[in-house]
Amino acid sequence: MANTRWLRPGKTWIDENGVEQHELSGIEKFTVDAQKLLAAAPDAYIIVRIGLHPPVSWMEENPQELMTYEDGSHRPAILASEVHCDEVPGMYTLSSKKWREDGEKALMEFCDEVDTLPIADRVIGYFLAAGGTSEWYPVNSLTEYEDGHYADFSPSFLAAYSDFLRRKYITVEELRRAWKDEKATFENPPIPDMEKRNFIRIDEKIVDALLNYESADRTIGKKIELDPKLSTNLGVFLNANEYQWVADFYDAWHEGTASTIIYFAKALRQRYEGKLIGAFYGSYGCTDFFGGGTATAVLHILDSDVLDFLAAPGVYNNREPGGFVAQREMQDSFRLRNQIYLVEEDSRTHLENAFYRDAMGLYNIRDSICTLKRDFARNICEDIYAWWFDQHEQGGRYQHEEIYELFARQQQIGEYAYTKNRIKNNEIALIYDQESVHYVSQYTNDLMLEYYRTSDLGRIGAPVDYYFHDDMARDDMPDYKLYLMINTFCLDDVQRAAIKSKARKNGAMLVWLYAPGFINPDSDLRMDNKNIEELIDMKIGRVDRTVSPRFKLTEKSHPALMLGDRDRRYGYIDRDVHGNVCLGNVLAPAYMNPGFYIDDTDAEVLGYYCEWEKPAFAIKQQDGYVSAYCAPQILRSELIASLAQYAGCHIYSKDDDCIYANESFVTVHASYTGKHTLYFKKPCNPFEVYEKRYYGNNVTELTIDMRLGDTLMFSLDGEC
Secondary structure (H helix, E strand, O other): OEEOOOOOOOEEEEOOOOOEEEEOOHHHHHHHHHHHHHHHOOOOOEEEEEEOOOOHHHHHHOHHHEOOEOOOOOOOEEEEOOOOEEEEOOOEOOOOHHHHHHHHHHHHHHHHHHOOOOOHHHEEEEEEEEOHHHEOOOOOOOEEOOOOEEEOOOHHHHHHHHHHHHHHHOOHHHHHHHHOOOOOOOOOOOOOOHHHHHHHHHHHHHHHHHHOHHHOOOOOOOOOOOOOOOOOEEOOEEOOOOOHHHHHHHHHHHHHHHHHHHHHHHHHHHHOOOOEEEEEOOOOOOOOOOOOOOOOOHHHHHOOOOOOEEEEEOOOEOOOOOOOOOOOOOHHHHHHOOOEEEEEEOOOOOOOOHHHHHHHOOOOHHHHHHHHHHHHHHHHHOOOEEEEOOOOOOOOOOOOHHHHHHHHHHHHHHHHHOOOOOOOOOOEEEEEOHHHHHHEOHHHHHHHHHHHHHHOOOOOOOOEEEEEHHHHHOOOOOOOOEEEEOOOOEOOHHHHHHHHHHHHOOOOEEEEEOOOOOEOOOOOOOEOHHHHHHHHOOOEEEEOOOEOOOEEEOOOOOHHHOOOOOOOOEOOOOOOOEEOOOOOEOOOOOOEOOEEEEOOOOOEEEEEEOOOOOEEEEEEEOOOOEEEEEOOOOOOHHHHHHHHHHOOOOOOOOOOOEEEEOOOEEEEEOOOOEEEEEEEEEEEOOEEOOOOEEOOOOEEEEEEEEOOOOEEEEEOOOOO
16 A cells, blocks of 8 residues: 655654654655565565545645635545545545546656656556545535535536546537426536525435424424425425436536546556556445445446556455455456456454454454455355455464464365356346436435345345346357346336347346336336336336335235245345444335335236335236336345245255355355254355365255354365
8 A cells, every 4th residue: 555755755864862763755765565465474565555546735735625615615634545645725526637647647657656666567557546545535525404505516527527528418508408498508517506406315304204293293393204205206206307417417426436446547548557456446335326426437437448447345244253244346247347446355354453343243252254255255165355454564363273274274264266168157147227326315325236135135045146238249148038127217218128138038027126217218208117117117106206115915826926825024125234434223214105006907916015005026027038027115135035036046054044155166154053054056065165074975955053143055066
């Protein structure tokens, strides 16, 4: 982790005791650290995490490059990375062209000095770092809800915004059609005010009403807004019929950051042949989906073909023993483009401070070993990559003899795994949509993109692959038996046709959640029920009020419900989902606004709402594929497993455990203490890689006693 001379030029001074003090420059500090590393591990290679931040003096000299609020102000802040911390007059705009140019010069000067060092041949790449904690988000808020101020009016962002609109709409006529504004131009595009941004936090009003309903007429000044209506929203949705430009503003904000990453990567790509280039970007979890700027332009980066990898830490929910560490990216989209998704495994252990030990549920060495095994197995089975990051300056997170022994064994397992066939042959794909993110509230995104993946999507009992819907139009995307369409709210005509064509290739099942295709940019009415009906081929109804999403399965037996429970309420997350770096449950009371239901006599109804007795869950045979629609936002893991089994997918476990599997390994992480059963695809001799012993000979089924949190990783192809 290093800084440029631009940010840290180095300095010498005399302290109060008359002793000369010296602060190392960025390159001097890097040299010391690199030599220390190579002294300990002479065969090591180095990827430099290089901070591209401008110095405070630059920010003071270039106020037009700082985030600017509607009153012309800038907000002082603390900007920190792992190797620097400055009080700044304001956050530099991450799409600033002047910062790009000056930062590129500083980066090239750093490279010039590195290339003259004796260790230059050990430096194999650069990891681009900027924004807060090197993760490319602004440390100032784009919207200050507490005091009503909002950004960004900086000339640097307005220029980037204009460029974005020109790329998206090409002609002014198309821009005006989309915005329904005959006066719209590419120059000086509008910045949404607080009223236009209120849909982002509309859930807070609804949740307040749900939590405080009885106080409505009993507390002076208490206003209940169970169905808050603003000009910009339809429930949790942005009113896309009238306010498309608001979504464009946020998309431009995110793409501006991505374009800067591409800019720096191109500079390195032109300078070097063969060095690895990466950055943090792409956070579909633990993120501000609007002001954070790191969510909706992942494909812009991947398709630029100038970076080798993107990275992110895992989601900070439910990491304790028995839990599941969800990722922030759609990692299999990277594989299609011959690029890598890298997990920053900042995995905590029982050696942390008391707060982290309690929040992570890690109290002893067993807890640490179990979770480290679990997360390593995920990387091997899902064929993704990782570095283990000890954030403590002097180390300490992993300084335990048993952890060292574990890492040594995992190195052997990894070397063995890389000799095996790493094609996964998974049968379930989860499909995400980055274009839809800025059409729904922050909490709706949190619920469907983060909390759901944390709570249920690792407990289906079968491995899954993760893609953006755009990949379904690619010839090189594998075929799957079931596609779970998580948040595909905005799809144009071409995208809709590509999805159905992909499903028809092998008669697959498309499972839709909540409001698929509600927005169609090609329709005369951009947001409309008919857009949903044309996509899922079912008639649906809508109620524009707050309703309960809970439903129960029909009493009638159906083979698509074999693993379901007719006495359980479905349609919401009924598990504990809690943060591991902040205390408390993160879930709000379950609700929908608007609410959708099935109104199609040709569909087979699988479930009815508990509160309002409308069909909530149905399945229908289509032309060459099967369409299943869950009108609430959430479909619990065993119902996904039931649909998957009905679609012909193999289910490894029916015990609600965390399961990772590929053709060479099957891993189970126990969610409770008791007996657990694994069902293998074909007869095998399961060899547990840590115990180094076989659990059977030529078996297709295995029942084992496990404690909560135990992790067993089985090699199916023999000893390793």
